[in-house]
Amino acid sequence: MTGTARCVALLILMTPSFALTQQAPPPEPPPTHDISKVDPAPLGGAIAVPLPEQQRRRLRKYDLDELAGSKQAIGSQLIDGRLPRPLLDYSIHGGMLDQRLSIFEGGLVVVRMTGAGGTIQKRVIIPLGALKKYLEAAAPEKMATIGPREISQPAPNRAAFLRVYRLSGDTGVLTAAGGDTGAPPSPRQYVERVFDPAGGHPKLLHDAIIPLEDLLRAISEDRNVTNTVARYDPKVGDELVSDDRKTWRVERVMQNGDVVQLRCTSQPMVIYVAKKDLYNYFVGRAGN
Secondary structure, eight states, X not given: OOHHHHHHHHHHHHSOHHHHSOOOOOOOOOOOBOGGGSOBOOTTBOSOOOOOHHHHHHHTTSSOOTTXXXXXXXSOXXXXXXXXXXXXXXXXXXXXXXXXXXXXXXXXXXXXXXXXXXXXXXXXXXXXXXXXXXXXXXXXXXXXXXXXXXXXXXXXXXXXXXXXXEETTSSOHHHHHHOOOSSOOXXXXXXXXXXXXXXXXXXXXXXXXXXXXXXXXXXXXXSSTTOTTTTBOOOTTOEEEETTSOEEEEEEEETTTTEEEEEESSSSXXXXXXXXXXXXXXXXXXXX
């Protein structure tokens, strides 16, 4: 090897690896939106509920990262001008608490929880890969094999149901989740199992509902991607509802848009909140 060739080889070895490969540009942050894209605050609404540490550890046991890769469900979620078809409903009633998680085609997930502490109502779009895993675990073909004698019957003031939809003539609910087939919608069919949420479950039912319960908990705890106040761009005159159910009007946006001054509409109170932190304090916009 000549001296020139040795120098070239040495320079290649010394060149950082990132200089030899083209780096992908960082992903663009999600766009901001105005008050019209912020969901109305539900009556008696709350932002989120905290999870005990034991439940936090439990979430890590599953392969699904419940909200990893999820995005805000901002604005209309129509598909080809129509409402998205429901794919799955999971509902739990116990004492004074009602919880319902509904999954629609396109990955839209809607959660509603009502109880003595208020109402939590959220929606989010999960990745199609995660959607596929939830639907595979609760496939109607699997649920149909579960006989009534294998399930604990609902108890007084305590019941749950899992309802999984499919399209007649379809090969399965995943076809509906993946997009429109071009054919007119078929009559909806579903498989439903009603049971005691505190009772024993056969393995197929257990494997279907445990990931759904973890998803429900993760959404109810989240204060960012499931809250349409996140990435909201405030304007003077906008009205937001806080976690303590007070209404606040935006009076000023200061420091190059980074700090928001809000005045309570029912009490002589003024607060200053960083724009990036508004989602930690407000449930949604005032009015319907």
